[in-house]
Amino acid sequence: MIKNIDFYDPFFLEKLKDLHIIAKKLFQGRQKGKRKSLKKGSSLEFSDFRRYAPGDDFRFIDWTIHARLKRYMIRSFWDETNISVYILIDTSMSMGFGSPSKLTYAKKISACLASTALSNHDKISITGFSDTVSGKISLLTGKKQLIYCFGFLQKLKSGGKSDFKTSMKKISQFSHEQAIVIILSDLLYPDGYKEGLISLLKQGHEVHLIKINAQPEFSKNSAENLRLYDSETGEHMEVFLNDELIKALEKEKKAHTENIKNFCRFSKILFFETDTNIEFDKFVLKYFKSQLFIKH
Amino acid sequence: MNLINPQYLISLLFIIPVLFLFFYKNIITAFKIDSLFFYKKLFKKKRFYQSGVFLKKNYFLLFTHILIILSLALAMGGLFFERDKNKTNTVILLDTSASMNIKYKGKSRLFYACEEAGKWINTACNDKKIALAVINKKLKIVTPFLADRDILKKFLNEIKPTDTAGKIFDEHIKLIEKSYPDFSQIIVFTDTLPDIPEKENLAYKIFNGSDGNIAITSLKITDNQAGQSILTLKIRCDNVKPFYIPLVINNNHNILIEKELSLNAAETAEINISLRTKDWHDDIGSVKIDIKDAYDADNIAYFKLNSKSYVKIQGKSDSVLRAVKANSDVSLSKTSDTHKNDITVTINQPGGGDLLDKNLVINPVTGEKSLFVGEKVFLNKSIKTIYPDHPIMKNIVLGRFVIAYCYRMKMPDDAVVLAEAGNIPVIFCRRSAGSKYVVVNFPVDETVFINQISFPIFIANSLSWLQGNHSGIHITGDFFAADFLENGGVTLNHAGIYNFTDKNKKNHRLYVHLLSDDESICSQPERSYRKTQAIENIYLKKFFIIFALILLICESIFFYGLKIRRPVK
Numbered sequence: 007m008i009k010n011i012d013f014y015d016p017f018f019l020e021k022l023k024d025l026h027i028i029a030k031k032l033f034q035g036r037q038k039g040k041r042k043s044l045k046k047g048s049s050l051e052f053s054d055f056r057r058y059a060p061g062d063d064f065r066f067i068d069w070t071i072h073a074r075l076k077r078y079m080i081r082s083f084w085d086e087t088n089i090s091v092y093i094l095i096d097t098s099m100s101m102g103f104g105s106p107s108k109l110t111y112a113k114k115i116s117a118c119l120a121s122t123a124l125s126n127h128d129k130i131s132i133t134g135f136s137d138t139v140s141g142k143i144s145l146l147t148g149k150k151q152l153i154y155c156f157g158f159l160q161k162l163k164s165g166g167k168s169d170f171k172t173s174m175k176k177i178s179q180f181s182h183e184q185a186i187v188i189i190l191s192d193l194l195y196p197d198g199y200k201e202g203l204i205s206l207l208k209q210g211h212e213v214h215l216i217k218i219n220a221q222p223e224f225s226k227n228s229a230e231n232l233r234l235y236d237s238e239t240g241e242h243m244e245v246f247l248n249d250e251l252i253k254a255l256e257k258e259k260k261a262h263t264e265n266i267k268n269f270c271r272f273s274k275i276l277f278f279e280t281d282t283n284i285e286f287d288k289f290v291l292k293y294f295k296s297q298l299f300i301k302h
Numbered sequence: 303m304n305l306i307n308p309q310y311l312i313s314l315l316f317i318i319p320v321l322f323l324f325f326y327k328n329i330i331t332a333f334k335i336d337s338l339f340f341y342k343k344l345f346k347k348k349r350f351y352q353s354g355v356f357l358k359k360n361y362f363l364l365f366t367h368i369l370i371i372l373s374l375a376l377a378m379g380g381l382f383f384e385r386d387k388n389k390t391n392t393v394i395l396l397d398t399s400a401s402m403n404i405k406y407k408g409k410s411r412l413f414y415a416c417e418e419a420g421k422w423i424n425t426a427c428n429d430k431k432i433a434l435a436v437i438n439k440k441l442k443i444v445t446p447f448l449a450d451r452d453i454l455k456k457f458l459n460e461i462k463p464t465d466t467a468g469k470i471f472d473e474h475i476k477l478i479e480k481s482y483p484d485f486s487q488i489i490v491f492t493d494t495l496p497d498i499p500e501k502e503n504l505a506y507k508i509f510n511g512s513d514g515n516i517a518i519t520s521l522k523i524t525d526n527q528a529g530q531s532i533l534t535l536k537i538r539c540d541n542v543k544p545f546y547i548p549l550v551i552n553n554n555h556n557i558l559i560e561k562e563l564s565l566n567a568a569e570t571a572e573i574n575i576s577l578r579t580k581d582w583h584d585d586i587g588s589v590k591i592d593i594k595d596a597y598d599a600d601n602i603a604y605f606k607l608n609s610k611s612y613v614k615i616q617g618k619s620d621s622v623l624r625a626v627k628a629n630s631d632v633s634l635s636k637t638s639d640t641h642k643n644d645i646t647v648t649i650n651q652p653g654g655g656d657l658l659d660k661n662l663v664i665n666p667v668t669g670e671k672s673l674f675v676g677e678k679v680f681l682n683k684s685i686k687t688i689y690p691d692h693p694i695m696k697n698i699v700l701g702r703f704v705i706a707y708c709y710r711m712k713m714p715d716d717a718v719v720l721a722e723a724g725n726i727p728v729i730f731c732r733r734s735a736g737s738k739y740v741v742v743n744f745p746v747d748e749t750v751f752i753n754q755i756s757f758p759i760f761i762a763n764s765l766s767w768l769q770g771n772h773s774g775i776h777i778t779g780d781f782f783a784a785d786f787l788e789n790g791g792v793t794l795n796h797a798g799i800y801n802f803t804d805k806n807k808k809n810h811r812l813y814v815h816l817l818s819d820d821e822s823i824c825s826q827p828e829r830s831y832r833k834t835q836a837i838e839n840i841y842l843k844k845f846f847i848i849f850a851l852i853l854l855i856c857e858s859i860f861f862y863g864l865k866i867r868r869p870v871k
Contacts, residue, residue: 100336108336194337222335231330236338243338243345244330251344258340 018287019121027091027123027186051084090129090145092181092211093119094174095162096191098136099237102164104220104282111218112190113159114286119188120155124148131181132158135173136166167238170195174202184210193217193266200269207273214276217266219259221283310378316371324364366857370850377846391431391447391484394419396461396491398436403463412463415491423454433482434458439466441477447484 058067058078071079093116095101101109116132123130129145132155143158170191181187187206193199193215206213235242245251263279270277280289305311396419402412423432434444434457445457 103334103336192336194339196337196339196342220336222333233330233332234338234341235332235334237334237336239338241338242332243341245341254344255340258344262340262343 015287019118027089027119027126027128051086053082053084055079056082088126088128088147090131090181090183090185091119091123092177092185092187093130093132094177094187094189094191095132095134095159096136096168096170096189097134097140097162097164098166098168099164100168100192100194101218103237104218106282107164108192108218108220108282109162109164111280111282111286112216113162115190115216115290116159116188117156118290120159121152124152124155129185130155131185133177134162135177136164137169138166138173139176140166168195169197170199170202171197171205174205178205178209178211181209181211185212186214187211188214188216190216190218192219193262199266203269203273203275207275212276213273215266215270215278217263217277217279219279219281221281305376305379305381307378307380310380311375313375313378314371317368320364320367320371324360363857366853370853373846373850373853377843377850381842381846391433391482393433393435393478393482394422394491395441395478396434396436398438398461398463400463400465410463412461416458416461419491420455420458423451423458434461435478435481436461438464443481447482 055068055071056079058064058080062080066080066082068079068081071077095109095112095116097109101107101112104111120130120132124147127147129147130151131145132143133139134141141158141162143155146154170193189203195202203213203215231244232247233242233244267277269275396412396415398412402415403410431447431449432451432454433447434454436442436444444461445454448454
């Protein structure tokens with residue numbers, strides 16, 4: 007069954023086996039895992055000393071300190087826990103464009119992220135959204151769930167209009183515990199993207215934003231009249247495409263990306279940008295590594 | 303659409319590549335894209351990227367291109383507009399009186415008239431309807447208005463002269479109007495018109511409102527059997543109001559003077575002057591000059607001869623009066639055979655006078671002292687004064703064109719006779735002191751039909767000559783090609799358009815087309831006429847060219863100035 011999944015690449019997934027998602031902030035997980043937790047626990051990583059209090063496990067008394075200072079000091083250790091990773095994939099109609107389509111590209115990234123997270127005993131949840139939540143798998147753990155994740159990703163299809171704000175609010179309602187939220191979208195939201203992101207930040211999530219671009223299919227070298235149809239709204243617009251317009255569009259896109267970057271920098275959101283023309287594995291390895299998002 | 307050079311319409315084919323390029327370059331390709339997000343944002347800033355905006359401007363560009371090509375094609379093709387053709391029903395009125403039976407070169411006058419009428423019918427526009435009528439003692443309707451030229455010619459060949467005398471009366475004209483209520487012009491072929499219908503001066507209407515074209519194919523002055531001078535005009539008309547062909551010229555003689563003078567009152571005296579000439583009028587008789595009407599200005603004395611003319615004598619009026627009073631015998635006479643045209647005023651003054659000596663000419667033959675008048679006779683009547691109601695006179699500013707009455711004329715040596723009747727110069731022109739003058743030597747205000755038609759045309763020709771823009775056939779050095787015929791007639795050759803400026807600085811145009819009897823020219827009167835009409839449309843040509851240039855400039859400013867690039871693959 008897994009072989010029927012078009013973005014399944016066992017060799018590449020093998021490469022990702024040793025990677026894991028870094029969270030810049032500490033989370034208080036519910037289950038044991040490999041990540042440092044906010045709580046003191048029983049891991050091997052030393053945290054601090056504190057005075058002995060009745061009821062403490064005397065096995066943690068540091069007898070060396072007692073020999074020197076004649077005091078009972080307890081050695082405390084960080085607890086280890088797992089984290090939840092929410093992968094939010096924009097499945098609006100606009101994601102269905104590009105070669106390969108932005109959605110396919112997003113699915114591939116999601117598959118890598120899911121694989122990495124599940125390998126590291128993290129919990130993973132994948133949600134597709136457009137103007138509403140189009141599909142969701144709740145938090146899963148264990149490598150065995152990877153097939154289920156892939157199956158879910160395979161079923162995701164583009165459709166519907168974009169309503170980022172509403173979708174994010176809905177998603178934030180069912181994600182009670184703090185988690186890493188990775189959003190894969192083209193961020194072409196006429197109503198804006200800021201409110202949606204803020205609603206996630208308010209929940210205490212660590213948000214990673216991956217913007218996926220795709221080049222239009224019409225030729226850039228020709229000057230011609232085009233009637234462009236918006237895939238989501240059905241609106242059309244007649245444009246005279248020439249070099250001047252293409253340059254202006256590029257400029258506009260850059261300005262838009264720059265705005266997003268500035269917002270993310272201000273809101274402490276990790277922002278990544280990629281294009282469907284860029285090879286998928288290169289993006290995953292090079293860009294995630296350069297952003298210290300994934301480390302060996 | 304009437305074009306002089308319709309072959310240039312082939313340039314309209316340039317529209318095809320323009321259309322092809324336009325539609326080829328403006329095919330709209332439909333594309334479905336992810337989002338119009340960026341386009342919308344961009345078009346809020348710069349709207350002209352939108353294809354719709356571009357296409358609208360491109361359509362306008364196409365429109366201007368087609369207009370430019372069309373304008374240039376029409377300019378090169380020589381577009382002109384014909385006047386309303388519905389009002390060109392013509393009645394040909396042939397004089398079949400006895401006088402038309404007189405033969406010239408073995409053929410009767412009627413034969414020539416029929417021949418000319420036949421030529422006219424041949425060359426008349428196809429949409430014209432023509433009727434035939436003959437006149438001798440009575441008016442006889444030959445055919446109604448017909449468009450069939452062959453039938454008309456058949457009837458024309460059957461017309462024969464009669465023995466009765468022919469006259470045109472008002473009744474005839476009324477009958478024509480009754481028989482042909484739709485007629486718009488009458489062409490009369492005749493040798494004389496002794497009695498002029500008094501009803502209407504329809505000739506005036508030719509130029510009323512300038513709503514017609516007139517082409518005169520020939521003009522002849524001959525003597526008829528009654529000793530009268532006959533002016534025969536062959537006129538081609540298109541959409542002009544009814545008029546009659548003028549025929550008669552009187553044997554009166556007048557003098558053109560150089561300028562009009564205003565005279566002031568002077569002393570009162572009374573003298574008798576005896577006037578006589580030998581060639582033209584043997585004895586005119588004595589004329590009393592009322593010194594009450596004598597005026598002087600700038601050392602020139604003017605004595606009134608009659609109600610219309612004055613004699614100018616150099617010197618103060620009081621000095622002249624003294625001299626005149628001393629003798630009271632002043633005569634005008636021709637002095638010698640060697641100076642046929644010199645008419646002198648002789649003042650027999652025994653005591654002589656200081657002032658008169660300066661102005662007297664001593665005859666080398668007789669030793670008689672004479673006072674020149676001739677060209678120095680200044681009279682005070684201008685064309686405007688004599689002919690105040692003439693439509694041409696109302697509209698034309700004639701600075702150097704003055705006519706007046708006098709019974710004496712000195713024919714200057716350098717004058718060129720343009721037309722004469724019975725060895726009497728009727729029209730001549732000359733240059734003097736750098737100025738040009740045209741002399742008409744017949745009483746304009748007394749003659750009727752002849753002058754009502756010929757005089758405006760004469761004026762038109764004269765003005766053209768005065769303005770130096772004539773381009774006719776030259777024999778004598780001037781535009782009037784005086785081609786004296788065997789029978790003493792003269793044919794004037796000239797064609798052109800005359801522009802006049804009225805007092806309100808409005809431009810008027812008069813179309814005159816004179817052709818000689820040269821068969822090569824007369825055989826193509828229609829073409830010549832059309833050519834003349836086409837010349838008029840040089841303004842239309844200019845308009846089209848200027849219009850095309852303006853379009854080009856506007857296009858450059860509004861399209862390329864806004865950096866709208868045309869689609870070029």
